[in-house]
Amino acid sequence: MKFTLNVWRQNGPQDKGRMETYQVDQVSDDMSFLEMIDVLNEQLIGQGVDPVVFDHDCREGICGMCSMFINGEAHGPGRGVTTCQLHMREFKDGDEITIEPFRAKAFPVIKDLMVDRSAFDRIIQAGGYVSVNTSGNLPDANATLIEKPHADAAFDAATCIGCGACVATCKNASAMLFTSAKVSQFALLPQGQVEAKERVLHMVNQMDLEGFGNCTNTGACEVECPKGISIENIARMNREFLSASITSK
């Protein structure tokens, strides 16, 4: 397969950046999108051109590192997949493909297609944890009974890999889906109740400080989320935040 690639090149955070056009051929339809970029980079290195910098790690859809905004969508046209799980057979031979970094004020570009997503880490640090006694007398994990639907919903929320596709997709660059998944995975469980109010208040506060936009409930995030995190989590966070704001001291 042959492709014409329009790739965003940016030397650093301060650089303005520009689109560059490259041709790649001898791409197999079984290649993942990242492997196709590997082919491009081999070609660029051969020509003495700087290879395209992009994030990647596990290449099996669980680490959340690969980003890329492909043809106007986070992780490209596939549903429920990360960029490493997107295969070239999803495209037609000869297609023109536009590749950009995830764009948000809170995700500054480091170089080319790589962005700094540590704003998510700071949201987690603000409250995405539970305090447990680690002095040696740990309670039995199964001693606390949890309703199956709650356990399932908490698990579903916890499958968020923090990739940032929700932010990249959202017309407002809002981090509500990510933050709400991280609030929900604890809010649904008895272990999360101790810090429930402080958690939601502090995590939302940090989300605002990072410069993410607001939620318009377009639902684009849940469509593009590789893990299918539901916007029901956003409603839950809205509920938690409202009640915590009214009742906290």
Add this chain to the structure above:
Amino acid sequence: MATTRGLFGSSLARKYWMALTGLFLCSFLVIHLIGNLPLLMGNKEAFNAYAHFMTTFPLIKAVSYLLYASIVIHSVDGLMLAKQNMAARPANYVKYNGAANANWSSRNMALLGTFTLLFLIIHMKSFWYEMHWGSVPMITDAEGSTYKDLYTITVAAFEQVWYSLFYVVAMISLGFHLWHGFASAFQTMGWSHPRYTPLIKAIGYGFAVLIPATFASIPLYILLT
């Protein structure tokens, strides 16, 4: 909680105010439409009596201040949210396929809202301002009560083709705004439930079609009869 911004200033708080004022404005639309139904029946007395009641009854007067406040809060808050949202993505995508994952009205709420506000300003100048401070001719009904004759002014306004067409376009815009806005307000408040949310969405879609369509039928009815 000194470090958090709670019910004032946080992004969620701004959205709560949008949702609550939006839903209150929805309830107003229903009352306003019911009051205007005499226009569709050509019932001059009933319409003038309604207009007189709405401008003089104390409870309505009190609620009207809540309504003005809601319009101002919904507009100002909405514009501030739109400004923040634009600032959250300083560099735009070269290629952005918004239609792939969200419907058109949800992506254009600020635009639709701004047009609705523009309509509202013109609408209030034409009728609300005239009724309160303008020179509306007086009329005496069969029982001897004297009212301001808003009916005649309304009919005269809607007999102008361009004016009526502007109303129809504005109602289509309002319809799109409500198409997303109604159910979105419930989601923002966290009033979400697997059993009731589909019902709220269905009511929202019905509301978004029925209410603006009935409003739009008033100028069309006057224009065509």
